[in-house]
Amino acid sequence: MSVRIAGIGCVTPLGGDLDTIWRRIEAGERAAVVEVTNPETGRKLCAAPVPAEYTAHLGREPRLRRSSAISLLAAAAGKAALADSGSEFTPAQKSRLAIVFGVSSGGVQYTRRFYEQIVKQGANTASPMLFPETVYNAPASHLAAMLGVDGATYTLVGDGTVGLQALHFGTQLLELGDADHVLVVAAEELDWALIEAHRDWRLARPGKGALLAEGAAAVLLGHDGRRAKIASHPGESFISRREAPAALDRVFTALKPDGGVDIFASGANGTWVDALLRSAAARHLTSPAPRELVAKEFLGEAIGAGALLQVVLATDALERQSASRALVAALGWNQQATGALITR
Amino acid sequence: MTAVGIVSPLGFGVVENESALREARDCVTPVTVFDTTKCRSKSAGQVGIMKDDVFGMSKGLHRASRMMIGATREALRADAAFAPDFMIIGTTSGGMSFGEQFYRAQVERRRPKERARWLANYQPQKPALDAMEAGGFRVPVQIIANACASGSNAIGHAFRLVRSGKYRRVLCGGYDAISELVFVGFDSLQAATTDRVRPFDKTRSGLVLGEGAAVLALEDLESAQLRGATILAEVTGYGISTDNHHLTQPHPSGIGPEMAMRRALEDAALSPGEVDYINAHGTATPFNDASEGAAIAKIFGARVPVSSTKGMMGHSLGAAGAIEAVFSVLALRGQFLPPNINYREADPAWELNIVANAARDARVGCVVSNSFGFGGTNASVVIEEVRG
Numbered sequence: 001m002s003v004r005i006a007g008i009g010c011v012t013p014l015g016g017d018l019d020t021i022w023r024r025i026e027a028g029e030r031a032a033v034v035e036v037t038n039p040e041t042g043r044k045l046c047a048a049p050v051p052a053e054y055t056a057h058l059g060r061e062p063r064l065r066r067s068s069a070i071s072l073l074a075a076a077a078g079k080a081a082l083a084d085s086g087s088e089f090t091p092a093q094k095s096r097l098a099i100v101f102g103v104s105s106g107g108v109q110y111t112r113r114f115y116e117q118i119v120k121q122g123a124n125t126a127s128p129m130l131f132p133e134t135v136y137n138a139p140a141s142h143l144a145a146m147l148g149v150d151g152a153t154y155t156l157v158g159d160g161t162v163g164l165q166a167l168h169f170g171t172q173l174l175e176l177g178d179a180d181h182v183l184v185v186a187a188e189e190l191d192w193a194l195i196e197a198h199r200d201w202r203l204a205r206p207g208k209g210a211l212l213a214e215g216a217a218a219v220l221l222g223h224d225g226r227r228a229k230i231a232s233h234p235g236e237s238f239i240s241r242r243e244a245p246a247a248l249d250r251v252f253t254a255l256k257p258d259g260g261v262d263i264f265a266s267g268a269n270g271t272w273v274d275a276l277l278r279s280a281a282a283r284h285l286t287s288p289a290p291r292e293l294v295a296k297e298f299l300g301e302a303i304g305a306g307a308l309l310q311v312v313l314a315t316d317a318l319e320r321q322s323a324s325r326a327l328v329a330a331l332g333w334n335q336q337a338t339g340a341l342i343t344r
Numbered sequence: 345m346t347a348v349g350i351v352s353p354l355g356f357g358v359v360e361n362e363s364a365l366r367e368a369r370d371c372v373t374p375v376t377v378f379d380t381t382k383c384r385s386k387s388a389g390q391v392g393i394m395k396d397d398v399f400g401m402s403k404g405l406h407r408a409s410r411m412m413i414g415a416t417r418e419a420l421r422a423d424a425a426f427a428p429d430f431m432i433i434g435t436t437s438g439g440m441s442f443g444e445q446f447y448r449a450q451v452e453r454r455r456p457k458e459r460a461r462w463l464a465n466y467q468p469q470k471p472a473l474d475a476m477e478a479g480g481f482r483v484p485v486q487i488i489a490n491a492c493a494s495g496s497n498a499i500g501h502a503f504r505l506v507r508s509g510k511y512r513r514v515l516c517g518g519y520d521a522i523s524e525l526v527f528v529g530f531d532s533l534q535a536a537t538t539d540r541v542r543p544f545d546k547t548r549s550g551l552v553l554g555e556g557a558a559v560l561a562l563e564d565l566e567s568a569q570l571r572g573a574t575i576l577a578e579v580t581g582y583g584i585s586t587d588n589h590h591l592t593q594p595h596p597s598g599i600g601p602e603m604a605m606r607r608a609l610e611d612a613a614l615s616p617g618e619v620d621y622i623n624a625h626g627t628a629t630p631f632n633d634a635s636e637g638a639a640i641a642k643i644f645g646a647r648v649p650v651s652s653t654k655g656m657m658g659h660s661l662g663a664a665g666a667i668e669a670v671f672s673v674l675a676l677r678g679q680f681l682p683p684n685i686n687y688r689e690a691d692p693a694w695e696l697n698i699v700a701n702a703a704r705d706a707r708v709g710c711v712v713s714n715s716f717g718f719g720g721t722n723a724s725v726v727i728e729e730v731r732g
Contacts, residue, residue: 038450040450040451040453041450041453063591103489104467111443111525112447114525114528114529115443115444115447115524115525116447118524118525118528119447119448119451120451122382123380123381123382123383123524123528123531123532124382124383124384126528126529126531126532127532128532128533128534131528131529131530131532131533132533132591132592132718133591134525134529135436135491135718135719136436136468136489136491137489137490137491137717137718137719137721138591138718138719140719141586141588141591141718141719141720141721142591144586144588144719144720145588145720148588149586149588150585150586150587150588150603151584151585151586152584152586153490153584153586153719153721154488154490154497154501155488155489155490155719156486156487156488156489157435157438157467157468157469157487157488157489158467158468158469158487159467159469165486169486172501172505172510175508175510176504176505176508176510178504193446193447193450196450197446197463197466198463200455200459200460200463201460201463201464234430234484235484235485235486236482236484237473237476237482237483237484237485238482239473239476239477239482243482334464334467334469334470335469335470335473336469336485338484
């Protein structure tokens, strides 16, 4: 039985709904760059946060009152995907609704603040209010509580491919019969420590490399759904960058349809992955060459959310452009490659 | 299940771990990897020095990677013909201590050359990839971070994939290395104890952290039999539930653990009366044990022997489910019940058959292994001796 996309949602630096995001992309806008200062060294950094007003409406949710930004972002995207699907789940149906959450760095704001208290004030002053929100699965737990889901809830961690990995995990749950619907959500929040780390890692230097961003994406999967059909790849691991082209070749070979694709939703982000993705597309997606959709060029690199944002935008682009097929590919900075084929 | 590998505070490998279980050894010791002066709790279950000549690994690797490599190598040496198609690993904190070092370097305005290594190894998939490299294989990997249930979730999902025929061989398990942030986190919540760890005891006062890694080689039974592999045990059921009561506390009724155990039994087509031993989550916090104890008593009554092995080695978080699954296999293979140490007085809230303080010889054909975590995530796995 095929897996279909029933609903999509996202929140990005360019907007909290797809109409706004497309309008701003078509107007040539890019995510606003905000200067962030490393308070320990004074070094200037830059990034693209999601404006607080996009998630402000969730602040009164009981489970989100004290939560970190990542939970608000995840909840906003998840609720948008459910609304987009038009689905109303009865209590019985909710027992067959699973949640799969993808994340890369997790609740970095609370994690850094909690450790800051340990280092600067002593372990005996560290706040018990902060620690629970540092756990990777806190956003998934909040989302489950908000939606009344008491069945399967999973959190997956990985590099920039994790959104697609979460999507694949969701398709596995459907195929195994463990759920009738799966809400796949991926999110990332920013903190100066995360930005500094990626600058130190030479991946996100000002004006060079990726622009780190916040964001969240969500896809409601089921065996029925109006949006599109999706086939996802289980992912490929590689140890050295030399192995990455072969890993991408395996992803493209497994996914590409005989008749070609209309859209190539690339995970290019301004770093070393760009050339590898482009050359893989050139090797596999020929005659005719598809239109390239590089979401991160407009939205920045929201690591944990990035790959699922590609899926959301590609799914929506198929409808807006009356196209049939989109191939999504992502190559992470930390040894993972994967993709998905979306068919309308 | 054709092979297992384990690195825990009880020892390196299944032989050392089984010996420690049979001797009811308390392996909780004062913390040595960071300063605990300002913490209430000062002890943990820590993995001993991992000598490079034993595992042949780079000194630059994170402790978590070294544990994962040790466990993976043991499993793949035990079943050299096991070529995995897929890998699923659970963890809660990845390479957290490298993140701590990075932050401290910022505060101290240092830029040491190893910072690039800290960053690359901070991410939770890295120890799994390091284990892959050491094992000489490359397969897709899923990293589950469902807090303290992660290891059981990894085994459970791997089991479902193998049983469905989607994959023939899956290497699964979990790991976690002790870190200052997580240690202080539990201390700040007053979930950590200054006393001994006393699971299910009336006077229990909290957990201590542990660490370790364990991996299990799961294979389709027919395939394993066809190639003449030694079959250690069978995973026959998996149940998962989410308790939405609170981010860090289970519902006192035990509804979350109850649902996970009932779903696992249903999945295995077993009745509660067919279970011979429950390896409980048993963290020894007042709330967790109350919830789990109530659920076990409701489903199984006081007949089935129950123990938590966390008294011996602390709570290894994302590794716990995998380590305790290996302990369950050891119980099945060795026909004994691992002990629940430091037990003094029964909690009158429920009547349970606790395996108090010493291992017992017993007929063990079927085990339920429980893991529950922050976020209300609950997982139970059923492991049985080979039926065929």
